[in-house]
Amino acid sequence: MLRLLLLGICGLLVVSGCTKAAPRCTAPEDNPLHHYLRGMEALETGKVDVALQKFDRSSYCEEEFSQAHSGLAITHAMMAKSQGDAGFRSVEAGRALDELKKADKFANTEEEKFDYQLARIRVATILKGEDWVRTAEGACREALDLKVDEKQLVYYQGKEAANYFMGVAYLESLQFAKARDQFQKVLDSRSNGKWHEKADRAWKKVDRIVRAMAGITVGDVGKKIAVKETVTRADLAALLVDELMIDKLFAGRVASQSQVQAMKPEFTPADMVNSPFKEEVATVMKWKVRGLEPKYDETTKAYLFKPEDPVTRGEMAFILEDVLIKLTGDSKIATAYFGQEKSPFPDVRTTSPYFNAVMNMTTRGIMEGELSGDFRVNDPVEGAEALLAIRVLKQKINIY
Template sequence: MRRYFLFVFFLSLVWLVSGCATKKLAPVSDEDNPAHHYLMGMELVDKGDIDEADARFQRALQLEPDYAPALAGRALAAACRTKAESDAEHKSVELKRALDLLDDAEDEAKGDSQKFMVEVTGIRVYTRAKPKDWIDDAEDCYEDSMDLDKGNEAELPYYRSKTAAPYFMGRAYFANYQFRKSEDMLSKVMSASPGRWHEPAEKLFRKVHKIVRASAGYTLTDVAKRIAVKDRVSRADVAALLVDEIHLDRLMAGRIAAPQKKNPEAFIPADVRENLFKPEILVVVKWDLRGLEPIYDSTSRAYLFYPNKPISRKELAFVLEDILIKITGDESLASKYYGQSNSPYPDVPPTSAYYNAVTNSVTRGLMAPDLSGAFRPDENTDGAELLQSVLRLRNVMNVQ
């Protein structure tokens, strides 16, 4: 009888343990497999659909509970939420989840191909979440990925090529404002055989190269670095860079008289009172720069600055031209190129209101058309372009 009870106890224990273990679900179709769901999840991350991506990774793990690439994918999804989360407590929870999942992925990775996928995703996790000493951890992931010699690129359903490692490390250095290191990493991708990461690496390299060239001989301020990496800059960003990098107020005050206002009190647009760059914006408003003037809002019946409004390339051309006119005192610049019958830019007719400003900016080397000759007047200005323009203006004006 005692043996019988021991046998029953043993069976119950086995049943309990097996019941608590993660069950491996059976696929319902050929496409219902871990690799497919992982690939779809990574592509959804690229599109910004984080919740749907996480659902795909979870399905992959239901089919194969220790599938390391999907664990790393979930870590990346959590890192994306960390970046988007404004609540400090929730941010901390997502960060811990991301790092724990990444640790699990590293433990479960089987073979060099899976290890490579996990380590490269690790670079992205640290870049997105930015925990303490994150760039050091990203570098460790990069070095570990490059030490893997036996990986098969055919087994990399999403990354496809080992150039993914230097590409994402280049992005990591860019996000950490280490522009020369970023340039070096991206050049490794571009010197390799063309593959999936060649085109995005080349695009980012052009931006980084602008920053490196423009800042040669200068020590960029923290504000300048943060603005330089933006995909599009705002009116407030332009004001901040003009004041920080060329000392606009001092430059103007030493050469021209401040515009006289009917109201002796300084005008402060209502929408900049709480803005981080309020002092810089007020300097720009004080000197009445064309292209950055307050704009009348019919709803509030007040002039507003719209600090967060992206600035287009033609608007930046107006700003640069106006500074040139004010600093040099050469009023003829305001109409120097009007009346021309032909335009060197296929997308800027000589009759357009901004043709003169564009041409002044280009001929002074402050801005440049693309390789086709197009100026792209309505496109948003990115941070690298803005930094390059402002620092070139600094050289033209011989600002110390």
């Protein structure tokens, strides 16, 4: 009897040992791959909180699902970047690196390894730790060396994704020529892949930067502004002072050195007292650059510079026109196109306050309209556009 009881217990142990744990997620779409894909798509649109939920669910469904941890690594890196507090930023950065280790540990297929290497590139680019560019370059090489079935790359869809994100890394590190080469590789890989449109936009942006920098020495301020999607009033003041060197050039147009030394701005706007661009703004105010004057603020009842306000393309034309007038001494430029009956740009009427400036800039090739015919007068100026316009302006007036 005792023998039979022991045999029965052993049998139960064998059966229980062979029985798999019940799956945590059983609904058709409640699976780790589905949640991973939705999480990556959420990251594309900047919905970091949604991405975190999706990757957490993906990892819950399958704890050792490598791609879930790759997604979590990118998410925590983005969360670290958005943190203002150094302590919280460090915590999130640590979580990102921990998730990368898990993604590496659990990666079994070539496709999972590819996603892990892409996560390495992206995390390095976001966190910018020690020697981060070299880390991204190593990850890119390893990703491209993998023999993946591109049909199984459910999110990235092609190996050229590695070139795209390496291009982003080079752009972030201000290595513009290398960035352009990587984006070109994406464009050469296939005619209409997932990353083709983004790479095309990025290539055009970087190409403008490379052209803007050709033949001139661009300082650190210029390089950092070149990559910006929107140029602010403070940015433009810095470009005019540091890249165009208007203080030196304008001073050369004044006969008396004592007059130059006596010149100074009428006041320092309250919002510029602690600004890193305080001196540059003081310079443009000293020379009374039209379009970069302080603005009256109804809330504070004071004149402020508004350093973070974006500069539109119409305003950029207006500002550069004034610089051109001051440098050439030709006051007729300010009214050269007054009275013209028809505008070549559908979005800039002849009665627009920017019309004369737009015409002066476009006829001299300092700024360009679009293929559609519009000037995009109310669109914000990109950093690359601003840098290129300043370079052409230098050439037109033979500064060097």
